[in-house]
Amino acid sequence: MQPVKKRNYNLAARIVLVTFFSLLSLAVFLPFYAIVLASFKPGEELVRYGLNLKLDWDLMSLANYRYLFTGITRTGAYIAHDYLLWFKNSVVLTVVQTTLTLFVSAWVGYGFAMYRFRGRDLLFTCVLLVLMIPFEILMLPMYAQASSMGLLDSIWGIMLPYLAHATTIFFFRQFLLSIPRDIVDAGRVDGASEYGIFLRLVLPLMKPALSAMAILVGLNSWNNFLWPMLVLRSGQKYTLAIGLNTLLTPYGNNYDILIAGSCFSIIPILILFLSAQKYFIEGMTMGSVKG
Numbered sequence: 674m675q676p677v678k679k680r681n682y683n684l685a686a687r688i689v690l691v692t693f694f695s696l697l698s699l700a701v702f703l704p705f706y707a708i709v710l711a712s713f714k715p716g717e718e719l720v721r722y723g724l725n726l727k728l729d730w731d732l733m734s735l736a737n738y739r740y741l742f743t744g745i746t747r748t749g750a751y752i753a754h755d756y757l758l759w760f761k762n763s764v765v766l767t768v769v770q771t772t773l774t775l776f777v778s779a780w781v782g783y784g785f786a787m788y789r790f791r792g793r794d795l796l797f798t799c800v801l802l803v804l805m806i807p808f809e810i811l812m813l814p815m816y817a818q819a820s821s822m823g824l825l826d827s828i829w830g831i832m833l834p835y836l837a838h839a840t841t842i843f844f845f846r847q848f849l850l851s852i853p854r855d856i857v858d859a860g861r862v863d864g865a866s867e868y869g870i871f872l873r874l875v876l877p878l879m880k881p882a883l884s885a886m887a888i889l890v891g892l893n894s895w896n897n898f899l900w901p902m903l904v905l906r907s908g909q910k911y912t913l914a915i916g917l918n919t920l921l922t923p924y925g926n927n928y929d930i931l932i933a934g935s936c937f938s939i940i941p942i943l944i945l946f947l948s949a950q951k952y953f954i955e956g957m958t959m960g961s962v963k964g
Contacts, residue, residue, distance in 0.1 A: 705939075712737055712936040715747065716928030737933035746929070756934050758909065759916030762828075764941060766901075766912060767894045770832045774890050775883055777836045782845025783871055787857055797846070803839040808899070816903055826906040834900070835893075841886050848882040849875070884949040891945050895938075913938050 707724045713733045736747045744751050785797050815834050824830030852875065860870035898914040905911060911919070917934055920927045 708932065708936050712933045716932070719928045719932060737929045738937070741930055741933045741937065754930060755908065755911070755916060756913075756930060759911050759913045760938070762910060763895060763913040763938075766828055766831060767891055767941070769828070770835060770894045771887055771891045773832065773836050774838055774841060774894075775886060778838055778841035778886075779845050779876065779879060779883070780871070781837055781842045782849055783875060785842070785846040786849035786852075787854065787875075800839050800842055804843065812900065812903060815900075819904060825904055826910060827904075828910070830904040831897070831901050831912075838890065841890060844886055845879070845882060848879065852878055884951070888946055888949050892942055895942055 703726065704724075707726055710726065710728065711719055711724055713735070714729070715732060715736075718732060734747075740746050740752075741756055744753050746752055785793060785800075819825055819830045819834075824833065856874055856878075857870055860874050865873065896914060897912070898918070901912050902915050902918075905915065908916075908919075913934070917931060917938075920931045
């Protein structure tokens, strides 16, 4: 049996941890609760009182969401907006960019982890250096390059700079270092091509890492604002982040659709996280291949 003193210490430590994480969870949940609550209230309430936690059933209604999806306001007037178009643009951009970024970065990480070639360490050092450079320093050269390539006002102009993402490459490289090289050698002995080894042997083992990075890359793509704002010109191509920002003008702020739209925009990322959460922690902590 454990000594009484040690049991008391373990109990006290457990109480402290539970209390700490409960308070942390509450701090994370309250802003989300406040914006969901505000999405059911008139926009005038937000202007008058700001975001608050007061639950007033007399003010609660689905009018903001009706306006969001049909364009019909609380007064019954019809005001056209492009929210659904912005939402579709963001979904397409997030799905395509996340898929291509994971695939391209996995290839690059695989090359750094499994192959020995001249200049490998120098190139990987350059990848690490890119992680240290703020985006604000890179955006002007990136913009000039995108302009010279004719990629402005297109989805490819947004995606291409992020396909070989330094953070994703670094993560995949570290993950693949834990996979025994014997798997690659066995594939070569069996006559598999280098592409076949990666696609049939290595890529299935990367499922936890791919799931973990899918959440992070997808979240970054969905919330990306500055670079798409620089690249896009046509209102019909705006992403959700840019489109919602256009609702804030010096001549009036349409908080009815802004709050409801912001709240509804959380759903895709929530679905992505729930679908990949099984592998998220495993992918972030996995250090070996289970045989």
